[in-house]
Amino acid sequence: MKNYYDILGVAKTATEEEIKSAFRKLAHKLHPDKKGGDEKKFKEVSEAYSVLSDKKKRAEYDTYGKTFAGGGGPSAGGGSSFGGQGGFGGFDFSNFSAGGGPSFGGQQFEFDLGDIFGDVFGGGQARTRRGRDISIDIELAFRESIFGAERRVLLTKTSQCDTCAGSGAKKGSKLITCSNCNGKGEIRESRNSFFGTFTSARPCSRCHGKGQIPETVCEACRGESVRKREEEIHIVVPSGVEDGEMIRMPGRGEAAPGATPGDLYVKLHVKSDAKFSREGNNLVTSLPIKLSDALLGGEYRVQTLDGDEMFTVEPGIAHGEVIRVRGKGVPHGRARGDLLVRVDIEFPKKLSRHARELIEKLRQEGL
Ligand SMILES: [Zn+2]
Numbered sequence: 001m002k003n004y005y006d007i008l009g010v011a012k013t014a015t016e017e018e019i020k021s022a023f024r025k026l027a028h029k030l031h032p033d034k035k036g037g038d039e040k041k042f043k044e045v046s047e048a049y050s051v052l053s054d055k056k057k058r059a060e061y062d063t064y065g066k067t068f069a070g071g072g073g074p075s076a077g078g079g080s081s082f083g084g085q086g087g088f089g090g091f092d093f094s095n096f097s098a099g100g101g102p103s104f105g106g107q108q109f110e111f112d113l114g115d116i117f118g119d120v121f122g123g124g125q126a127r128t129r130r131g132r133d134i135s136i137d138i139e140l141a142f143r144e145s146i147f148g149a150e151r152r153v154l155l156t157k158t159s160q161c162d163t164c165a166g167s168g169a170k171k172g173s174k175l176i177t178c179s180n181c182n183g184k185g186e187i188r189e190s191r192n193s194f195f196g197t198f199t200s201a202r203p204c205s206r207c208h209g210k211g212q213i214p215e216t217v218c219e220a221c222r223g224e225s226v227r228k229r230e231e232e233i234h235i236v237v238p239s240g241v242e243d244g245e246m247i248r249m250p251g252r253g254e255a256a257p258g259a260t261p262g263d264l265y266v267k268l269h270v271k272s273d274a275k276f277s278r279e280g281n282n283l284v285t286s287l288p289i290k291l292s293d294a295l296l297g298g299e300y301r302v303q304t305l306d307g308d309e310m311f312t313v314e315p316g317i318a319h320g321e322v323i324r325v326r327g328k329g330v331p332h333g334r335a336r337g338d339l340l341v342r343v344d345i346e347f348p349k350k351l352s353r354h355a356r357e358l359i360e361k362l363r364q365e366g367l
């Protein structure tokens with residue numbers, strides 16, 4: 001009787017991960033398509049793995065030394081029953097991408113071969129073709145970052161052909177069946193391997209998967225439907241963006257024939273402002289006021305991003321005090337943050353003789 005644990009070189013107490021990892025290593029080493037591979041041993045480890053990787057079968061095997069589960073799992077003992085009828089061949093790749101196990105000679109093994117051999121067979125599934133992503137940088141004035149902005153940028157990139165609007169056909173030309181793929185849009189390739197015939201499909205490079213080609217091609221793009229050209233991109237920057245933020249414009253990256261275009265990423269650089277800074281959704285500015293106004297009160301014209309506003313300074317205001325002007329901050333959704341005005345009392349560095357005399361009087365007043 002075969003010892004599946006010995007075949008995989010793991011302990012009876014091995015975890016699922018350990019079993020999988022041991023099989024992966026062995027399967028890669030022994031794979032018959034590889035140099036130095038060993039078909040007989042490969043069958044053995046596959047059989048061991050198909051049992052030990054299945055909780056139910058493993059429990060049966062541990063208890064009875066064989067498995068009873070349906071689905072064609074190999075029975076242990078009684079000699080080699082593996083692929084007994086007709087041997088190998090007929091490896092069914094339709095189960096491969098569906099996540100089912102491979103079948104050998106009609107026997108279905110319940111493990112995901114793609115999981116183990118993903119790198120050998122290139123993943124088994126056709127990659128989604130897509131144009132390249134591109135990124136650009138734009139600079140915004142502080143004000144634009146608060147209220148939003150628009151930019152028109154000229155980019156030289158592979159774009160949809162503007163002469164034929166991406167059809168690849170000359171104006172008035174009709175479409176004919178692609179002779180390269182006979183209108184199927186894909187080219188099937190068969191490769192003989194240990195598992196039997198492995199068929200893969202890739203999009204036809206002539207018609208780019210469409211199955212049809214124009215009878216007379218567009219001269220501007222030579223029928224490719226895309227070409228390198230200058231394209232004007234209209235960028236709408238929303239309000240309330242921050243320095244370093246990225247705007248993603250789906251489909252505005254590079255185009256590729258027969259594929260989804262890539263995305264355009266716009267990185268925003270916000271210039272700092274001499275008067276305003278940002279704290280979350282609030283704007284912060286400072287208001288220099290005279291010492292006498294701080295004591296007696298006064299009227300000030302305050303700059304906001306929405307225009308100047310008259311502002312009353314109450315008598316006795318303190319240096320550094322913050323006055324909140326509601327709704328003049330950063331727009332967010334339908335609301336807006338506030339403008340925080342920080343009072344900056346200007347203490348005179350030098351006093352005229354007259355001013356000095358007056359302040360001496362204030363001192364005598366006890367101020
Ligand atoms: Zn064209």
Ligand SMILES: [Zn+2]
Binds near residue numbers: 181183184186207209
């Ligand atoms: Zn074709």
